[in-house]
Amino acid sequence: MTATIVAQPGTPPASPPPKPKADPVDRILDVGIYIALAALVLVFSVASPYFLTVGNLLNIGQAVAQTGILAAGVTIALIAGQLDISFGSVIAITAVLIAVLTSAGVPVAVAVLAAVVAGLLVGVLNGVLIVHLNISSIISTLAVGTAVTGGAYLVASGQVVPLPDPTVFSWVNARILGLPVPMLIAIAVYVAGWILLSKTKLGAHIYAVGGNSSAALRAGIPVKRIYFTVLLISSGLAVLAGVIVLGRTGAGDPSYGAADMFTVLGAVLLSGIGLGGGTGSVQRTLIGVLIIGVLANGLVLLGVQSYYQQLLNGAVLVLAVVMEAIRRKRRSR
Amino acid sequence: MKHFSGLSSALAVSATVLLLAGCATAANSSAEPPAAGGSGDRYTQDDVTTATGIHDVTSVFSVPKSLPEDLNLAYINPSLGTPFFKSMSDGYKAAAEFYGVDIHEADLGNFNFADAVNKYDTISVFQPEVVGILTPSGAGLVDRTRADGVKLLASGIPIEGADGFIGTPERETGMLAGSVLAEGVAPLVDDEWADQEVVFVGLGQAAIPTTMERVESGLEGFEAGGVEPDSAEFPDLGKSATVADGVRVMADFLTAHPEQAIAVVAMNDQAGVGALQAVQAAGRQDDVRIVTIGADEVGRAAFKSDDGIILGEVDLNPWGAGWRWVEAALALALDEEFVIPAPERVITRDNVDELYPED
Amino acid sequence: MTTDQAPALESLLSVRGISKAFGHIQALTDVSLDIAPGEVLALLGDNGAGKSTLIKILSGLYATDSGEIRMRGVPQRFQSPADAKAAGIATVYQDLALVDTRDVAANLFLGREYTRGPFIDVKRNVAESRRVLEQLKLGHLPASGVPVGVMSGGQRQAVAVARTVVSGAELIIMDEPTAALGVSESAKVMALAHELRDSGCAVIIISHNLQQVWDFADRFAVLHLGRLAGVRRRSESTVEEIVQLIVYGAAGA
Numbered sequence: 033m034t035a036t037i038v039a040q041p042g043t044p045p046a047s048p049p050p051k052p053k054a055d056p057v058d059r060i061l062d063v064g065i066y067i068a069l070a071a072l073v074l075v076f077s078v079a080s081p082y083f084l085t086v087g088n089l090l091n092i093g094q095a096v097a098q099t100g101i102l103a104a105g106v107t108i109a110l111i112a113g114q115l116d117i118s119f120g121s122v123i124a125i126t127a128v129l130i131a132v133l134t135s136a137g138v139p140v141a142v143a144v145l146a147a148v149v150a151g152l153l154v155g156v157l158n159g160v161l162i163v164h165l166n167i168s169s170i171i172s173t174l175a176v177g178t179a180v181t182g183g184a185y186l187v188a189s190g191q192v193v194p195l196p197d198p199t200v201f202s203w204v205n206a207r208i209l210g211l212p213v214p215m216l217i218a219i220a221v222y223v224a225g226w227i228l229l230s231k232t233k234l235g236a237h238i239y240a241v242g243g244n245s246s247a248a249l250r251a252g253i254p255v256k257r258i259y260f261t262v263l264l265i266s267s268g269l270a271v272l273a274g275v276i277v278l279g280r281t282g283a284g285d286p287s288y289g290a291a292d293m294f295t296v297l298g299a300v301l302l303s304g305i306g307l308g309g310g311t312g313s314v315q316r317t318l319i320g321v322l323i324i325g326v327l328a329n330g331l332v333l334l335g336v337q338s339y340y341q342q343l344l345n346g347a348v349l350v351l352a353v354v355m356e357a358i359r360r361k362r363r364s365r
Numbered sequence: 366m367k368h369f370s371g372l373s374s375a376l377a378v379s380a381t382v383l384l385l386a387g388c389a390t391a392a393n394s395s396a397e398p399p400a401a402g403g404s405g406d407r408y409t410q411d412d413v414t415t416a417t418g419i420h421d422v423t424s425v426f427s428v429p430k431s432l433p434e435d436l437n438l439a440y441i442n443p444s445l446g447t448p449f450f451k452s453m454s455d456g457y458k459a460a461a462e463f464y465g466v467d468i469h470e471a472d473l474g475n476f477n478f479a480d481a482v483n484k485y486d487t488i489s490v491f492q493p494e495v496v497g498i499l500t501p502s503g504a505g506l507v508d509r510t511r512a513d514g515v516k517l518l519a520s521g522i523p524i525e526g527a528d529g530f531i532g533t534p535e536r537e538t539g540m541l542a543g544s545v546l547a548e549g550v551a552p553l554v555d556d557e558w559a560d561q562e563v564v565f566v567g568l569g570q571a572a573i574p575t576t577m578e579r580v581e582s583g584l585e586g587f588e589a590g591g592v593e594p595d596s597a598e599f600p601d602l603g604k605s606a607t608v609a610d611g612v613r614v615m616a617d618f619l620t621a622h623p624e625q626a627i628a629v630v631a632m633n634d635q636a637g638v639g640a641l642q643a644v645q646a647a648g649r650q651d652d653v654r655i656v657t658i659g660a661d662e663v664g665r666a667a668f669k670s671d672d673g674i675i676l677g678e679v680d681l682n683p684w685g686a687g688w689r690w691v692e693a694a695l696a697l698a699l700d701e702e703f704v705i706p707a708p709e710r711v712i713t714r715d716n717v718d719e720l721y722p723e724d
Numbered sequence: 725m726t727t728d729q730a731p732a733l734e735s736l737l738s739v740r741g742i743s744k745a746f747g748h749i750q751a752l753t754d755v756s757l758d759i760a761p762g763e764v765l766a767l768l769g770d771n772g773a774g775k776s777t778l779i780k781i782l783s784g785l786y787a788t789d790s791g792e793i794r795m796r797g798v799p800q801r802f803q804s805p806a807d808a809k810a811a812g813i814a815t816v817y818q819d820l821a822l823v824d825t826r827d828v829a830a831n832l833f834l835g836r837e838y839t840r841g842p843f844i845d846v847k848r849n850v851a852e853s854r855r856v857l858e859q860l861k862l863g864h865l866p867a868s869g870v871p872v873g874v875m876s877g878g879q880r881q882a883v884a885v886a887r888t889v890v891s892g893a894e895l896i897i898m899d900e901p902t903a904a905l906g907v908s909e910s911a912k913v914m915a916l917a918h919e920l921r922d923s924g925c926a927v928i929i930i931s932h933n934l935q936q937v938w939d940f941a942d943r944f945a946v947l948h949l950g951r952l953a954g955v956r957r958r959s960e961s962t963v964e965e966i967v968q969l970i971v972y973g974a975a976g977a
């Protein structure tokens with residue numbers, strides 16, 4: 033190495049730069065989820081004649097769209113170091129607000145706008161607690177989410193509110209060129225997320241803030257503004273997911289979103305993103321989303337008892353957490 | 366009819382009983398139940414009675430013995446992790462096997478109704494003739510099934526635009542509970558309770574009209590049973606109807622009514638068991654009698670611990686409900702009619718071991 | 725060297741009569757110091773001597789109670805680290821302020837990325853990073869693709885130093901750069917200080933360890949109990965004399 037230091041300027045180093053090598057365990061952890069997804073697809077293809085059909089694959093695409101959109105938002109926030117678990121409540125308030133308002137005769141556009149405002153307010157509220165009151169993100173978003181869910185129950189009087197005219201949202205159930213609309217929306221979200229994170233200055237700053245917020249601050253990056261931005265992205269995507277659920281079910285139910293906690297956090301954790309911030313990508317999260325989606329679909333096709341489904345889902349989550357623990361341990365060697 | 370599908374669906378526990386009993390309306394309620402004896406080409410009530418054993422199912426449709434080839438059904442269960450719906454699942458699987466049809470099942474996990482359409486999509490690859498679901502928000506499903514030419518048979522909660530509905534009628538259910546309560550309370554009114562004011566209490570959820578219809582019918586059945594209470598009250602269990610809610614509401618009620626004798630109809634076992642615990646805690650065993658609706662595991666277990674306060678539990682027979690869903694689905698698939706039965710079985714301390722020996 | 729001396733003409737940084745107290749603790753008393761471009765100065769002193777306090781003043785974290793700071797003869801009033809940075813003073817703290825999960829290019833241009841509209845100009849950032857690394861004889865470090873978190877302590881220190889060059893600093897202060905490093909890694913950091921010096925920057929290295937800096941520094945400034953005990957050229961001093969300054973605050977005692 034000393035030799036390199038005294039090398040003549042301009043002379044290219046004799047040997048290629050000795051890149052610090054990722055060690056085998058890290059590599060296994062990195063490619064593990066791709067292998068897992070491939071293995072699942074293989075097993076289900078062999079076990080069920082229905083699995084590897086275009087119709088069924090599109091069904092999977094359709095079914096994971098909602099989880100996927102939410103998981104993309106959670107991923108972006110988590111890269112910035114903020115774990116946002118208020119997405120379920122945003123789904124609930126979105127669906128309920130639109131259903132209740134349109135039932136009361138409010139024009140659909142106004143109702144949707146109100147839902148967008150409400151959803152973004154959740155993001156702002158999260159930001160105020162996290163950034164200005166210095167409360168940890170998990171606690172802040174849990175608190176805000178709980179309150180907002182309560183609000184959704186209140187708005188709906190604890191009941192399921194059917195859309196007066198479900199056809200307004202029937203575009204959600206439509207297909208364009210044979211592809212389900214929610215799936216297309218999810219694809220758009222992932223492409224946008226990928227561009228944002230890997231191609232833009234904002235994306236670079238999101239990684240920097242999550243990786244080392246004080247260093248980012250000292251480098252003049254507006255850390256607080258970035259926190260608000262990711263939290264707004266996260267809740268904005270949850271609003272989108274809420275509209276999709278509303279269109280899919282034709283009703284606003286304050287319990288919507290409650291069950292997404294497991295699937296979304298499971299998918300995000302599976303990606304190996306960790307809770308530390310500064311790492312991760314929507315591409316890897318997508319693999320996590322697909323693993324959970326394929327598992328859910330395949331087990332139904334095989335008629336596997338739901339207890340085993342839950343068990344398996346739990347096992348997947350435990351695996352994800354263990355993988356993360358191994359990573360962290362290795363990092364802090 | 367008021368089309369209400371009100372159910373705060375997160376309330377897993379309270380929902381268990383409630384869900385099976387939607388509005389008492391069905392397009393096909395005028396149809397004839399199966400004949401007792403029977404022509405050879407259809408299953409009779411006797412066949413069903415034999416086949417269902419202790420579950421003692423009253424058939425809703427006399428199923429032909431020969432069914433079209435590869436007729437298959439699908440049921441999207443709201444929560445297989447809940448005992449009530451697990452029993453129901455066992456019931457429809459048993460019926461499918463008995464009648465020789467396939468049934469495919471999907472699970473919404475813990476009442477994740479938002480996922481219903483996705484689960485339908487998944488299960489639609491089997492191309493079922495009829496799909497069943499219990500959901501308070503089924504509008505999206507109506508569109509999806511219609512587009513696929515699949516018949517939607519709502520279960521427990523009616524869905525507007527669905528091809529059919531089968532569930533337990535609220536009014537009859539409540540009336541039965543009320544009459545059981547009257548039967549048990551009548552001797553007390555003449556004797557131990559003679560000097561006391563008698564209050565009828567219906568434990569329901571004010572925000573969910575179906576539950577209120579159920580407990581108000583309880584009062585009707587109570588009076589029809591020959592007991593005229595001095596007053597009737599319907600304290601609100603609130604957003605959920607869990608054991609804890611029952612305890613809370615009943616404890617407050619007992620405090621507010623220290624002298625009175627109290628006859629309770631609870632909308633579900635959980636609320637009834639909660640009420641029982643409140644009574645035991647307050648030492649008011651002599652003043653209170655309770656009838657619950659559901660007869661699920663929570664309710665049945667209460668017989669083992671209580672001191673004669675719970676008089677009976679109207680048996681919504683989830684296993685039988687599952688069985689009957691299959692019969693109704695077959696009727697729908699064959700464009701025939703089925704009847705919606707009212708509950709008739711009451712579980713008491715005396716018959717609980719016989720009817721549910723596996724407890 | 726006395727405090728009333730006029731700043732040397734060739735001085736990059738000139739500090740005159742600085743004092744700083746924290747309540748009753750007099751952390752610095754009447755400290756005066758000059759440093760020229762192309763010079764490596766080691767700032768030495770025992771625990772609590774006031775080294776950190778002095779560099780925090782120079783990097784704009786603390787205000788002085790009295791005294792004057794000039795850069796290239798221009799009086800400075802640092803209200804914040806940004807002011808010090810703008811004046812051309814960059815400090816590499818022990819925590820290095822690196823984003824471990826990002827690569828060298830991302831770290832070098834942290835907060836000052838080349839962009840095209842909202843998009844980051846990755847190619848240019850990497851190319852510029854390579855140029856700076858080459859300039860500092862750090863061409864062996866991968867400019868992109870490898871997170872700095874997996875690099876060795878010395879390499880990370882080098883990245884942090886390279887960043888100060890990217891920021892256009894003329895005076896680079898390194899706070900105990902070798903504290904966590906082994907002998908060979910420390911030597912590399914010192915070599916890097918020479919590269920900086922050769923490119924015309926001034927470098928102040930704070931250290932506890934005289935052995936490590938002895939061969940590399942041009943001059944030694946020793947603080948003792950908040951006072952400047954002495955400044956010596958290496959060519960005109962000995963290790964023993966500097967040690968005496970550090971320990972007793974005076975030489976030849």
Ligand SMILES: Nc1ncnc2c1ncn2[C@@H]1O[C@H](COP(=O)(O)OP(=O)(O)OP(=O)(O)O)[C@@H](O)[C@H]1O
Nearest residue numbers: 746749750751769770771772773774775776777778
């Ligand atoms: N923020 C502060 N508040 C109060 N006292 C302080 C503060 N910073 C430093 N001091 C005091 O000022 C004196 C000089 O401290 P300083 O940190 O500058 O010493 P140092 O030479 O950096 O020591 P070390 O080698 O241990 O890092 C010490 O007595 C210290 O306790």
Ligand SMILES: [Mg+2]
Nearest residue numbers: 772775776777
């Ligand atoms: Mg110090």
